[in-house]
Amino acid sequence: MAFKDYKISSGILGIFTSGWVGFKYFIEFFTDYNSLGIIRNTLVMSILKMIFTFPLPILLALVLNEIKISPMKKLVQTASYLPYFISWVIVAGFCQIFLQSNGVINSFLLNLGLADSPIKFLTGSSYFLPIAVITACWKDMGWWAILFLASMAGIDLSLYEAAQIDGAGRIKRIWYITLPGIRSTITVVLILALGNLLGGGLGGSNFDQSYLLGNAGNIDISENIQTYVMKVGLSSGRYAYAAAIGLCQSIISVFLVLTSNSLAKKFTGDGLF
Amino acid sequence: MKTSIEFSHKIKRTQEDWIIDTVVYALAIFIFIITFYPFFLSIVLAFNEGKDATYGGIYFWPRKFTLDNFAELLNDPAWGKALLITVLRTVLGTGITVFFTCLVAYGLSAKNLIFRKFYMGMVIFSMYFSGGIIPYYMVIRSMHLTNSFLVYIIPSALNTFFLIVAISFFQDIPKDLAESASIDGAGELTILRKIILPISKPLLATIAIFTAVTQWNSWYDCAFFTQNKALRTMGYLLMSVIKKSSMSQSNMDSYAASVAGGTITTVSVQLAAMIVAVAPILLIYPFFQRYIVSGLTLGSVKG
Secondary structure: OOOEOOOHHHOOOHHHHOOEOOOHHHHHHHHOOOHHHHHHHHHHHHHHHHHHHOHHHHHHHHHHHHOOOHHHHHHHHHHHHHHHHOOHHHHHHHHHHHHOOOOHHHHHHHHHOOOOOOOOOOOOHHHHHHHHHHHHHHHHHHHHHHHHHHHHHOOOHHHHHHHHHOOOOHHHHHHHHHHHHOHHHHHHHHHHHHHOOOOOOOOOOHHHHHHHHOOOOOHHHHOOHHHHHHHHHHHOOOHHHHHHHHHHHHHHHHHHHHHHHHHHHHHHOOOOO | OHHHHHHHHHOOOOHHHHHHHHHHHHHHHHHHHHHHHHHHHHHHHHOEOHHHHOOOOOOOOOOOEOOHHHHHHHHOHHHHHHHHHHHHHHHHHHHHHHHHHHHHHHHHHOOOOOOHHHHHHHHHHHHHOOOOHHHHHHHHHHOOOOOOHHHHOOOOOOOHHHHHHHHHHHHHOOHHHHHHHHHOOOOHHHHHHHHHHHHOHHHHHHHHHHHHHHHHHOOHHHHHHOOOHHHOOHHHHHHHHHHHHHHOOOOOHHHHOEOOOOOOEHHHHHHHHHHHHHHHHHHHHHHHHHHHHHHHHHHHOOO
């Protein structure tokens, strides 16, 4: 479909009957004046989210693993993965209510004298990426920490005892026993995250974030490939063009999964498949 | 042995331990607050009078307690209808997904199934590669699922991720159970219904819970695949409210704009809607959270 001159009026069979146009739509997208910005936004957002959402669950799992008071550990863990189960719509609602000009955050900043006038978090383009990254961490950190924590529980306790007798402190035990112990889990999660890099990695959906938090004020930063596909595809009815852009993204994603998998195999000896 | 334990107790509290414990507990409390407080504050604000809330300064407890926001929400026929549709799609969608996923998984878990490799290849391919949203939309359209309630249920009837989880779960069940039943004269369906499913309850619960949460939260299919006002879901209505007020965010007055001239504002009704949308998840959360960890670790078995 991405290589065809398809019109919606010709129905589903039109996919087969319409003429071939080769790479026309791909060329059109890559030469479009704003495609560069959209690709840049997608990459910047994906990579920033990757940098923050990948190490934080490991850190959280380490913190939880070090808590010795069991009810407290359970309470914190339970709270930490609660946000995973609410939708991005609700998260966007939270953002809106807490970040608007007379919301909690602004009144807090004003009261403390940290800001002279309410900060326009939601409409300023410079705030979009921090908000996207922070909400992504907030929402999905606890969820991925479960996986790391489960894998930490599988580490042989006698290793810790032996290390302690040899005089290794807490930091050393974490560094030399806990982290190597969960290495294979880290690899698997990293592959999954890289495969979904353009979709949002571990930190939920790029589309949801951009679509829900994006507005006229921050569109220069918030518009990404997915929202653009949606806009030109379903709203403007340019199906074939949008399908071509979507296909590019799918191919890049599959390429990323395969590459990261083979790299992981090479360096750590185990991969996903 | 005893001496070594005593020994480890003696060297336990070093300065390093104190520092690490302080950092760990401080971080834990910080994480707890940042995850819990937004929910708490939203609930507090939803029970406060909307106009009063615009003056700010509410952090821990409602200043002027009221139920008007919820009353306004439930009296609005659009929200009432959306709630009904959402409940309906959650119940039906979950039932159908569990049913089909188990049925297909049971078939595919049989090692002697003809063309098994081909079917599995199809499942795995569809999990990793998607044509994108536009071809997906075309398929939905050509099946006449747009503007129909079925668009909420049919595309998600078979969940590939849980399909694979279920296949590996069924394969771990000892073969003898099924064999002894078939010697006693039970057919495949009876074996599935009377033997396999009863011992797969944790699996069924996991699939059901995750599907139900997804169904309850979803807004995407409603926003892009239906124009029918009667099919609006809670998620969609919330989304459109949020989008709308995000567009008018630039002027401060929009926040205080009253709906009916009473004490209610658009924001306070939005908050009430958010609470209604989150409440079921919060309420069943304590019950389903023991399945969460098992669900995730079940899934990672395939790795």
